[in-house]
Amino acid sequence: MLQYDLSHQAAVMTAVNDFIDYQLNDGFNQTDFIAHLSVLIPAFQVFDQEGTERCISVGMFRNMMRFVEAHRGDLGIEAYLMQLSPKEISNLQTHLRNHRSLYLAEIRLFRQQEKDNQDNFLAYVQRILIDHYKVLVVRVDLGYLKASMLNITVQDFYSHIESLRHLLKDKNGCFKHLLGYGLALEQGITKGYHAHLMLIYNGSERCQDWYLANEVILKWHEITQRVGYGVSSNTTEKKKQYADRGLLGIGMIHRNQPLEMQNALNVACYLTQPEKFMQRMLIKPLGKRTFFKGIYHEHGRKYKNNHPTSAEAGIWSEQDVDDLLDEPIVI
Template sequence: MTHSLINQAQLINDIDRLVRGIIFQPIYFDNVRKGLNALYHPFMNSIDLDLNYSKTINSFIYSTNAIVGDLYPSDVVWDHDKTQQFIKTLLCYQHDINIEDNAWRYQESQNRSNLNCYTRNMINHYARLLFVRIDLKYAQETNHLVTIEDFNDHMCKLRELISNKKTCFEHLQGNAWALEQGGIEGGLHCHLLLMYDGSKRKNDWYLAKEVGEKWRSITEDMGAYYNSHDAETKRRFEKNGKLGIGMIHRDNPQQVENAVRTALYLTKPDKIDQQLKVWLPNMHTFGHGIYRTAKRRGLPPIAN
């Protein structure tokens, strides 16, 4: 594992905010100038041409390059004139950013539709399923050590364990996951949904804890997790008629709808600020299990 000297995710998230602030909000000139002087140098010294960046990040790169020319990043000071030129140049990329945002919203809508169908098929097939929702992230004190390469490596190991269905994933029947980048620190995180055979597994809080500890092991203790399956949190959701985790019975319509709503939280087209701003080539940011498999009992044979 390679360790970054800067918080890669936060730096990129801050640049995304700076760019969106200029393009979509009233411009506060001094804030832009301060932002450029704070972000330009560390980003340009850490840029990796082997990675893919969002349009907001690429527009930052293109706009700054157009102004500073061949100057070394360490020699660049964003004064009034350079900042003014940057704003003018950056605004030319608004159309490109809008196109990418709309494409992302469309893809999220497609993911949402697919996940809705998958979740309902799973619930309809089993008399009861144990729904476990857990957020996987990184500890605040180690966030700066994690690169997108590390995150991808950790997720690949996690998905391999999920596929093997051993230890805390035993009796797992379905799953879905979504990768995001955002929040106050711009942190990389994963929303994970697990659906266990309700006749084999009972204790959702314990399972969420086990999965969280497995994540910590995968990340060599840099990982952290949020377990919402404690009794108090579940009582609060149940009181509001929105409890969609724990044991879900197929013949209870409210439980079913709540469980589907819980699953669909993974795909929200309005969470534009949570999309990844940097990723590896061919890196997937969303996925779910397969409903029609040869091993799933009670389904017609899959035609060759």
């Protein structure tokens, strides 16, 4: 039996996705199938919202919920499901399996979109790195306190993200001398809705990356009215860990240092990963994106890049990512 956290919207949508994924790939026996539906449908009803785009799996589940609602009459959800005949349960399971091709197509589309985002973002970051003798790279993860997740909907999350993007565009305060950024939105059971943010500052104008990271996190606290929190990758301790393993791609990055350049590109790679299908946004406001990058205006001067960088060389292993690019810790 799958185990669920059903305490907040992001967790419920992830639980629904996991249920559908398991049914399509392994398949529940009829008893477990009904037991899961009896728990998930009421939880889903609490957090379902109009005006949202739903991924294929959540949409499939929602259609099943609506079918149950249309047929249960005066019976409670669990009572209705428990009295279904084996054939009726089999029909429900078959209905889901008939949509497996759509689910697989969504996986392929996600991977292609993430690959396109990754290619575009790497080219964008590389242009900034080559254009400037030195840049200051800051990486923070932004999420919500566990105690507040119950009240955070995807609409709230996107409202907070839009406020953050306005500040990034204005380039004042802790975003002054910002050259570019990447912002990736994800969700999960333990972390809820969260964002990975990479900031690239003009290194001739900015220093003290640890201070800027902390200021960005404080700005997130302000935007979320103190229910949000952040984790900085730019602490002295973490940067020493990166440096000890030859992976330091944050802090001050110099154009004439090929390893620094490559590692900075590897940090950029992490924001868009085709393999992170299970951490994608399962629901979002209509027409909204899940990845954003800034607009960079080249200054027109051309520099010869004597140390060409490649997205293929020195890519971090999965263990490197787990060890050194910490996901937000739920507090």
